[in-house]
Amino acid sequence: MLKLIGIKKTFNPGTVNEKQALCGVDLVLKEGDFVTVIGGNGAGKSTTLNAIAGVWPVDEGEIIIDGVNVTRLPEYRRAKYLGRVFQDPMTGTAASMQIEENLALASRRGLRRTLKSGINAAERERYRDRLKILDLGLEDRLTAKVGLLSGGQRQALTLLMATLKKPKLLLLDEHTAALDPKTAAKVLEATDKIIAGDNLTAIMITHNMKDAIAHGNRLIMMHEGRIIYDVSGEEKKNLKVSDLLQKFEQASGGEFANDRMMLA
Amino acid sequence: MNIGNLFNALPGACAQGLIWGIMAIGVYITYKILDLADLTVDGTMCTGGAVCVMMLLNGHSVPVALACAFGAGMLAGLVTGIFHTAMGIPAILSGILTQLGLYSINLHIMGNKANQAISVDKYPLIVSLRNIKGVPFYKNTIFIVIIFIVIIVGLLYWFFGTEIGCSIRATGSNPNMSRAQGINTDMSKIIGLMLSNGIVALSSGLYAQYQGFADVNMGRGAIVIGLAAVIIGQVLFGKFVHNFAGKLIAVALGAIVYYLVLQVVLWLGLNSNDLKLLSALVVAVFLAIPYVKTKYFSRVSKKGGADRA
Numbered sequence: 001m002l003k004l005i006g007i008k009k010t011f012n013p014g015t016v017n018e019k020q021a022l023c024g025v026d027l028v029l030k031e032g033d034f035v036t037v038i039g040g041n042g043a044g045k046s047t048t049l050n051a052i053a054g055v056w057p058v059d060e061g062e063i064i065i066d067g068v069n070v071t072r073l074p075e076y077r078r079a080k081y082l083g084r085v086f087q088d089p090m091t092g093t094a095a096s097m098q099i100e101e102n103l104a105l106a107s108r109r110g111l112r113r114t115l116k117s118g119i120n121a122a123e124r125e126r127y128r129d130r131l132k133i134l135d136l137g138l139e140d141r142l143t144a145k146v147g148l149l150s151g152g153q154r155q156a157l158t159l160l161m162a163t164l165k166k167p168k169l170l171l172l173d174e175h176t177a178a179l180d181p182k183t184a185a186k187v188l189e190a191t192d193k194i195i196a197g198d199n200l201t202a203i204m205i206t207h208n209m210k211d212a213i214a215h216g217n218r219l220i221m222m223h224e225g226r227i228i229y230d231v232s233g234e235e236k237k238n239l240k241v242s243d244l245l246q247k248f249e250q251a252s253g254g255e256f257a258n259d260r261m262m263l264a
Numbered sequence: 265m266n267i268g269n270l271f272n273a274l275p276g277a278c279a280q281g282l283i284w285g286i287m288a289i290g291v292y293i294t295y296k297i298l299d300l301a302d303l304t305v306d307g308t309m310c311t312g313g314a315v316c317v318m319m320l321l322n323g324h325s326v327p328v329a330l331a332c333a334f335g336a337g338m339l340a341g342l343v344t345g346i347f348h349t350a351m352g353i354p355a356i357l358s359g360i361l362t363q364l365g366l367y368s369i370n371l372h373i374m375g376n377k378a379n380q381a382i383s384v385d386k387y388p389l390i391v392s393l394r395n396i397k398g399v400p401f402y403k404n405t406i407f408i409v410i411i412f413i414v415i416i417v418g419l420l421y422w423f424f425g426t427e428i429g430c431s432i433r434a435t436g437s438n439p440n441m442s443r444a445q446g447i448n449t450d451m452s453k454i455i456g457l458m459l460s461n462g463i464v465a466l467s468s469g470l471y472a473q474y475q476g477f478a479d480v481n482m483g484r485g486a487i488v489i490g491l492a493a494v495i496i497g498q499v500l501f502g503k504f505v506h507n508f509a510g511k512l513i514a515v516a517l518g519a520i521v522y523y524l525v526l527q528v529v530l531w532l533g534l535n536s537n538d539l540k541l542l543s544a545l546v547v548a549v550f551l552a553i554p555y556v557k558t559k560y561f562s563r564v565s566k567k568g569g570a571d572r573a
Contacts, residue, residue, distance in 0.1 A: 053444070079446035092444070094437035097430075105434050108427060109446040115423075118430035161445070 001201045002029040002169055007051055007061035021047040022058070023225035029169070029203070034195055036212040037205045038244065039222035045205045046087075048222070049171045052203075054078045066168045080110030083162030083200075085155065085175040092158030095147035099138060099157065102146055103127045106161035130160055134190055152183030156190055163194050170195065170202035177207060188215070209241045223251045270531045274524065275396045275406065281523035282409040283391070283471045284489055285516030288497070289416060290463035291490030292515050297424070298436040298456040303359030304344045305464045305490060307366030308337045309483030312465025313472030314373040317382045320473075326390050330469045336373075337465025338458040340366060345454030370480050381477040389473040405474060412470070413516050416463065421509040423459075432456050464490075485540050488547050493519035495550040 007025040012018050022044050029035060037045050051058050052065075054075040063071045065081045086092050093102050104119040104127075124142060131139040134156045138149075146154060155175055162170060172191065176184035192215060195202050206212050212219055218232035219239065228251045231239065287309060294302040312333035319329035340362055347358035374380045384392040391405040401407050423429045434442045435452035442449050464486070472478040497511075497518025505514050530536060 074448075075443045076446050076448045079444055082444075084444045086440075091438070091440050094434045094441055096437045097433060101430060101433075105430060105442075105445050105447070111446075113427035113431050113447070115426045115428060118425050118427050 001031045001033070001066055002027065002052070002203075003062070003064040004028075004048075004052070005062040005064070007048070007063065008059045009047060009051060009056075010059055021225055022051065025051075025061070025225070025227060027220070027227065029201055031201055032199055033218055034200075034202045034216035035204070035218045035220060036216045037203060037220050037222060038207070038209060038212045040248075042224075043222040044225040045222050046173055047225075049084075049173050049203065049205065052078075052169070053082055053084055053171060081168040083165075083167030083170045085158045085162050085170075085172050087174040087177050089151035089154040089158070089178055092161065093146045093154050095145070097146060098143045099131075099146055099149075100124060100127055100142040102157065103130075103161060103164060106164045109165050130164065133193065134160060135186075150183075152179050152187060155179060155183075156187050159187065159191060159194065163198060163200065166198055166200070168201065170200050172202060172204040174205045174207060176211075191215075209244050213239050213241070213244075221247060221251075223248070270528065273527050273531070276393060277523040277527040278520055279391070279393070279396055279405045279409060279474065280471075281520030282406060282413065282516065283467055283474055284523065285493060285519035286409070286413060286416060286467035286470065287464050287486065288490045288493030288515045288519045289413075289420070289512050290460045290467065291487065292494050292512065293420075293456055293460040293463070295491065295494060296436075296511075297433055298453060298460075300348075300355040300436075300453065300457070301359070301487075302341075302344060302457060302460060303356060303487050304340055304362045304366075304457070304461055305359075306483045306486045307363035307370070308340045308461045308464045309468045309471075309486035310370045310478065310480060311336050311340055311366055311373065311483075312468030313478035313482055314370050314380070314480075315465070316469030317380050317472050317478040318373055318375070320382055320387050320389070321380065326388060326473075330466060333469035334462045334466045337468070338462040340465070341458035341461030342454060344461070345457040348457075349450035349453055367480065374478060374480065378480045379477055382473070384473075384476060389476075391470055391474045392476065393474055409470065412466075413513075416466075417509050417512045417516075420512060424508060428455065485543065488540075488543050489519070489522065492522050492543060492547045492550070495547065496521050499550065499553075 004025055004027040007022050009022040010018060010020045025044070025048055037048075039045050050056070052063055054070065054073060058071065061071070062069060065078070068081070070078050070081065084092070094105070100119055100123075104123060107123065127142065128139045136153055136156055138153065138157065146157065149157065155178075159175065175191075176187050179187060188211065191204070194200070202216070204216065213236070217236065218230070219236050220227050221229035221244070229247050287305070291302075291305060294300045315336045316329045316333040319332050320326065343365075344358045344362040347353045347361055348355050353361070371378065382389070384394055391408055393405070395403055395405045424433060431442065431447040432452045432455060434445070434447060435449045436456070439449045442452070468483065471482070494515050495518070497514035497516070500521065501514035501517055505511055526539065529542065530539075534542065
């Protein structure tokens with residue numbers, strides 16, 4: 001489904017702020033894989049997702065989604081294959097537009113936009129049904145402006161928008177990090193439900209090791225722009241937080257104590 | 265200070281306000297919907313009039329002349345859009361560049377003259393400052409411009425409800441989200457800028473007919489008048505309108521209020537040379553209000569707590 005071959009990216013090349021963010025990332029995902037990604041700050045987790053999404057062009061390497069080489073496609077053309085949820089709840093939705101308008105925009109991802117009406121009655125019913133999955137009461141507030149929703153509600157809505165039109169690949173960039181624990185758990189539960197229900201291929205970045213172990217069928221750890229650990233199947237199921245900590249300390253030489261990675 | 269003079273001047277102020285109301289609707293598209301401050305309009309507010317007058321002087325009909333003015337405005341918007349998106353120049357600077365270039369182009373359009381007059385006696389102009397009082401209502405400039413506004417608001421209401429229109433609104437609201445949903449945000453901005461400048465140029469075409477000439481300086485400070493109308497409309501009528509068409513009409517009403525107030529201060533004895541200074545100050549004050557309100561007059565509220573969760 002996804003193939004990353006030798007992805008390299010350096011920010012601010014030739015300046016004092018030069019930072020090699022990705023130093024040759026190789027990754028192959030099978031259809032239906034749900035990968036959790038962990039790693040310290042600056043490990044290249046978000047950078048990898050942004051490279052896949054095409055936020056900026058990569059310096060080296062190839063990105064292939066479902067057999068299509070998208071390496072040189074602009075961000076808005078790649079959106080056809082991707083569903084994305086961001087860390088900041090404000091990023092994924094248009095605040096000044098209604099809930100149903102946001103969903104209507106999302107349902108046309110990858111399609112040619114024409115002078116036909118931006119939303120129709122049949123769609124509204126479909127959106128109402130989908131919103132019920134979230135169990136947040138949003139199905140009764142279709143015409144409310146998204147700006148009025150809480151961070152958790154917006155994040156849940158973004159998740160729904162990302163999966164409304166089934167994506168080849170779902171990219172979740174610490175999408176529960178900005179939420180309170182209770183809301184985070186709810187959004188994570190909805191995430192599991194949608195990924196399992198639609199049999200999606202997904203990559204989820206998290207700072208929470210327990211979540212990383214509990215969710216998905218595969219786990220990778222990144223460090224300094226490389227994938228240093230890749231585990232799946234039974235081995236992943238039997239992982240413990242202490243195993244990950246040990247692994248991380250091996251790789252980073254003990255700098256772990258300063259990191260904001262959550263131990264809980 | 266004869267109150268009769270003021271009342272005599274009011275219908276004219278009203279007509280002028282309505283014509284500038286169309287212009288302000290154009291500004292609304294970039295400033296409010298796309299969240300761009302587009303200074304191109306200072307140039308297009310002359311280009312439209314220049315094209316319209318020259319076409320009429322060369323024997324074309326009013327509808328053809330206005331259509332060409334609209335097209336010329338769209339071209340100007342396209343240039344600004346390309347500066348901004350394909351060449352990565354900040355929006356404000358892109359507008360200033362186009363506006364400056366348009367000064368020369370406008371002179372060329374008007375046959376290298378700074379001013380081209382057109383007489384309502386010799387040409388079948390649809391609006392004129394002479395057609396405000398003592399003419400049948402269907403010839404009255406105020407009535408005709410209202411028809412224009414109704415049609416423009418209707419068309420824009422339809423357009424911004426279509427898939428393309430929605431993606432332009434999304435681009436203005438959140439460009440990152442828009443790209444993630446497969447919207448070509450560069451294209452959205454270009455379409456918005458073209459539409460906006462087309463409408464401004466149409467308004468300019470009407471304004472040139474109204475005053476009986478096109479002048480190379482007629483667009484100077486247009487953006488400020490447009491913003492004034494948008495802001496006054498929002499402040500005075502924002503509470504009563506909730507849908508998109510209502511907001512556009514509020515903008516047009518804002519322009520009328522602006523011209524009526526102008527007429528009153530002139531009647532009170534303000535030197536007309538000071539008008540632009542006054543306009544700039546009024547717009548500065550209105551633009552500052554929301555910021556000042558939140559910064560200095562916000563009620564102290566507790567952070568956190570269940571009621572804010």
